[in-house]
Amino acid sequence: MYLFDKDINLRTKKGNDLQMEMWFSDIHTDGVKLSIRIEEQLFSAQSEVQRIDVLESKDFGKILVVDGDLMLTERDEFIYHEMIAHVPMAVHPSVKEVLVVGGGDGGVVRELIKYDDIEKIDVVEPDPLLVEVCRKYIPEIANSLTDARVNIFHEDGLRFIRSKGDAYDLIIIDSPNPFGAGEGLFTKEFYGNCYNALHGDGIMINQNESPFYTEEAFQCQRMHKRIVETFPICRVYQAHIPSYPSGHWLFGFASKKYHPLDDLDKVAWKLKGIHTKYYEPRLHAGVFALPAYVEELLEDVER
Amino acid sequence: MERLSQTRAPIYEALERFRRNRVVPFDVPGHKHGRGNPELVELLGERCVSIDVNSMKPLDNLCHPISVIKEAEELAADAFGAEHAFLMVGGTTSAVQTMVLACCKKGDKIILPRNVHRSVINAMVLCGAKPIYVNPDVDKELGISLGMKKTDVEEAIRENPDAVAVFVNNPTYYGICSDLKAIVKMAHEKGMKVLADEAHGTHFYFGRDLPVSAMEAGADIASVSMHKSGGSLTQSSFLLTGKNMNPGYIRQIINLTQTTSASYLLLSSLDISRRNLALRGESSFKMVTDLAEYAREEINKIGDYYAFGREMVNGDSIYDFDPTKLSIHTLDIGLAGIEVYDILRDEYDIQIEFGDLGNILAYLSIGDRIREVERLVTALADLRRRYKKDKAGMLSQEYIAPKVVMTPQDSFYAEKESLPLRETKGRICSEFVMCYPPGIPVLAPGEEITDEIIDYIVYAKEKGCSMTGPEDEKIERLNVLV
Numbered sequence: 001m002y003l004f005d006k007d008i009n010l011r012t013k014k015g016n017d018l019q020m021e022m023w024f025s026d027i028h029t030d031g032v033k034l035s036i037r038i039e040e041q042l043f044s045a046q047s048e049v050q051r052i053d054v055l056e057s058k059d060f061g062k063i064l065v066v067d068g069d070l071m072l073t074e075r076d077e078f079i080y081h082e083m084i085a086h087v088p089m090a091v092h093p094s095v096k097e098v099l100v101v102g103g104g105d106g107g108v109v110r111e112l113i114k115y116d117d118i119e120k121i122d123v124v125e126p127d128p129l130l131v132e133v134c135r136k137y138i139p140e141i142a143n144s145l146t147d148a149r150v151n152i153f154h155e156d157g158l159r160f161i162r163s164k165g166d167a168y169d170l171i172i173i174d175s176p177n178p179f180g181a182g183e184g185l186f187t188k189e190f191y192g193n194c195y196n197a198l199h200g201d202g203i204m205i206n207q208n209e210s211p212f213y214t215e216e217a218f219q220c221q222r223m224h225k226r227i228v229e230t231f232p233i234c235r236v237y238q239a240h241i242p243s244y245p246s247g248h249w250l251f252g253f254a255s256k257k258y259h260p261l262d263d264l265d266k267v268a269w270k271l272k273g274i275h276t277k278y279y280e281p282r283l284h285a286g287v288f289a290l291p292a293y294v295e296e297l298l299e300d301v302e303r
Numbered sequence: 304m305e306r307l308s309q310t311r312a313p314i315y316e317a318l319e320r321f322r323r324n325r326v327v328p329f330d331v332p333g334h335k336h337g338r339g340n341p342e343l344v345e346l347l348g349e350r351c352v353s354i355d356v357n358s359m360k361p362l363d364n365l366c367h368p369i370s371v372i373k374e375a376e377e378l379a380a381d382a383f384g385a386e387h388a389f390l391m392v393g394g395t396t397s398a399v400q401t402m403v404l405a406c407c408k409k410g411d412k413i414i415l416p417r418n419v420h421r422s423v424i425n426a427m428v429l430c431g432a433k434p435i436y437v438n439p440d441v442d443k444e445l446g447i448s449l450g451m452k453k454t455d456v457e458e459a460i461r462e463n464p465d466a467v468a469v470f471v472n473n474p475t476y477y478g479i480c481s482d483l484k485a486i487v488k489m490a491h492e493k494g495m496k497v498l499a500d501e502a503h504g505t506h507f508y509f510g511r512d513l514p515v516s517a518m519e520a521g522a523d524i525a526s527v528s529m530h531k532s533g534g535s536l537t538q539s540s541f542l543l544t545g546k547n548m549n550p551g552y553i554r555q556i557i558n559l560t561q562t563t564s565a566s567y568l569l570l571s572s573l574d575i576s577r578r579n580l581a582l583r584g585e586s587s588f589k590m591v592t593d594l595a596e597y598a599r600e601e602i603n604k605i606g607d608y609y610a611f612g613r614e615m616v617n618g619d620s621i622y623d624f625d626p627t628k629l630s631i632h633t634l635d636i637g638l639a640g641i642e643v644y645d646i647l648r649d650e651y652d653i654q655i656e657f658g659d660l661g662n663i664l665a666y667l668s669i670g671d672r673i674r675e676v677e678r679l680v681t682a683l684a685d686l687r688r689r690y691k692k693d694k695a696g697m698l699s700q701e702y703i704a705p706k707v708v709m710t711p712q713d714s715f716y717a718e719k720e721s722l723p724l725r726e727t728k729g730r731i732c733s734e735f736v737m738c739y740p741p742g743i744p745v746l747a748p749g750e751e752i753t754d755e756i757i758d759y760i761v762y763a764k765e766k767g768c769s770m771t772g773p774e775d776e777k778i779e780r781l782n783v784l785v
Contacts, residue, residue, distance in 0.1 A: 158677040162605070162684045184678050188651050192685030229650075 212246035398526035440620030450481030478628030509584025735772030
């Protein structure tokens with residue numbers, strides 16, 4: 001999926017004005033791409049880990065691109081980050097220690113620091129440049145990382161998790177796609193070590209890719225299979241994220257004790273007075289109701 | 304003739320010239336640059352099939368090299384510090400067989416450790432040489448065969464002054480080296496040749512701070528698996544010779560069994576890989592060593608696993624250790640190596656080189672990256688968390704000293720009958736039994752079958768080792784001499 005493809009066309013408009021068009025294409029499959037018109041390229045560099053670009057667009061605002069893949073857009077990132085953070089937070093009655101794997105952009109942390117009860121947020125982001133770039137170009141999101149409860153570890157996620165046992169209430173795996181540097185975060189060994197790193201009533205949330213296109217659907221199944229083998233309670237929920245392939249996105253809810261619906265405490269969450277734009281306790285039950293074809297896809301590996 | 308620079312790759316360059324000339328093929332292979340077999344092109348790609356060509360004047364001929372292959376061999380000899388190098392296309396197996404066939408005739412004695420690759424004993428089936436086994440030293444804790452002790456080699460030489468050669472693994476599959484220089488000295492004093500199996504030692508010629516290579520130690524002939532740590536295509540290999548070997552005769556021996564249609568994919572891969580190692584080998588193997596050392600450190604932190612390294616060196620049967628090898632003792636988590644091997648593949652999608660009863664070996668090479676090493680280490684940590692159990696009842700004994708009754712050749716061709724495994728005790732075996740990998744025989748033709756060996760075979764099968772060798776596919780019966 002490594003492709004950063006700028007189509008630059010010069011065309012003459014009425015009145016002989018020259019206007020340049022610059023488009024960023026996020027390749028979704030060999031035959032499908034999402035193209036966004038770009039006003040300006042704000043940043044581009046190769047770190048030791050990956051290539052990082054920040055683009056500016058009219059329709060999606062600022063866009064963070066890693067190794068040619070769209071990571072987030074200013075316009076719709078709230079959906080992803082709210083859904084990955086608030087669903088477990090509304091279920092687990094007392095989250096104090098959280099681990100975020102990936103997430104150097106600060107989006108997940110921005111949601112987490114809305115909770116006063118949380119005492120510690122460890123963020124494992126292998127690439128220091130990513131954090132730096134996000135702080136500079138998308139401070140609205142990345143400034144959250146300066147919260148006093150946040151500790152950033154620039155380490156490999158697998159290496160970090162190996163030495164942890166009974167240490168967290170919640171682990172959020174905010175990983176990029178399963179074909180690049182983050183491949184290790186989609187493996188059974190990683191999920192197994194996450195299980196080990198959680199307290200006895202801990203919850204693990206992972207971004208679970210999209211079920212729509214064949215290749216992603218296969219990865220989606222594989223992830224689910226590996227998690228089902230590791231955790232006693234495993235459910236999948238969904239959100240609609242316009243800039244991601246197919247727009248239909250899944251998350252995995254894996255838990256040692258709490259059930260994502262039976263243990264949801266809507267009132268307690270409401271009383272916290274947290275402001276959200278997408279997540280809603282009313283929505284909570286609904287997002288676990290999956291389309292039939294997705295149910296089938298998941299059941300296929302649950303047997 | 305002036306020698307070419309190591310930056311050159313004469314076979315590869317000749318193939319490029321050939322491709323540019325757009326030569327019309329009215330010769331074999333019949334796929335004609337892939338046109339006759341579009342599905343093959345789809346699989347392998349156009350570039351690949353376009354250089355799958357036959358020997359011809361501009362491309363030389365492996366059976367009798369006079370131009371570009373000869374140049375490639377000279378460059379390889381230079382790079383490896385050998386007098387002569389031969390490009391091999393039948394795997395290191397063919398190189399090892401050539402070594403034995405070139406040094407031994409029917410009835411000749413050859414001194415060797417018993418933990419040799421099957422190809423060595425296969426060659427003895429062909430030529431009728433008589434093996435004089437030196438029992439390798441054994442690490443009882445780990446359950447692995449080590450190198451040969453100097454005193455044991457000395458004794459074998461003294462007791463068999465008529466032996467023609469001494470055969471040495473440099474290193475063993477686990478990366479363990481005998482004192483090759485001392486063995487060369489002892490053997491040469493008695494006029495014996497020294498043959499080195501360097502299937503796992505290609506990098507010794509290029510890396511720094513690695514064990515001594517056979518050519519540097521003064522061995523007469525060595526088989527180097529370029530396709531293992533050297534990065535060439537599977538089945539390609541080098542045979543190296545020292546000063547006292549006659550290259551023309553070696554070529555004749557090679558031609559006894561080698562194909563006359565050598566693949567240019569293999570030949571050019573040898574050529575390019577030799578160039579790569581000559582130019583960049585030192586830094587590449589430094590990286591591999593660093594990765595292996597890091598992995599050892601991390602694995603030993605997990606607990607119960609033992610990833611062994613240079614601390615094993617004892618000045619004799621472990622004269623040196625290859626730090627690029629990542630062997631891990633697994634018995635203390637209550638699992639046989641072969642079980643860990645299977646779990647890693649089936650549950651973690653991690654394929655390692657092999658597992659025996661007590662250990663696994665993860666093969667690290669110039670193609671590895673830190674992120675895959677992290678996966679392996681993390682998987683081992685998780686596997687221990689999920690599977691750790693008492694190790695009672697686990698067998699670790701790996702080496703069983705053979706009772707050699709007849710030569711491999713005599714027993715292989717003798718009249719024989721097939722018996723159920725359990726009924727073969729006390730009989731002489733006429734075939735091989737081995738776990739593959741590593742392909743080191745548990746039984747070889749001409750050896751007496753004991754209870755201990757039968758138990759070992761049954762246990763290894765039960766633990767899931769892939770057993771090979773016998774005629775009987777399920778290894779429930781063995782051929783024994785009548």
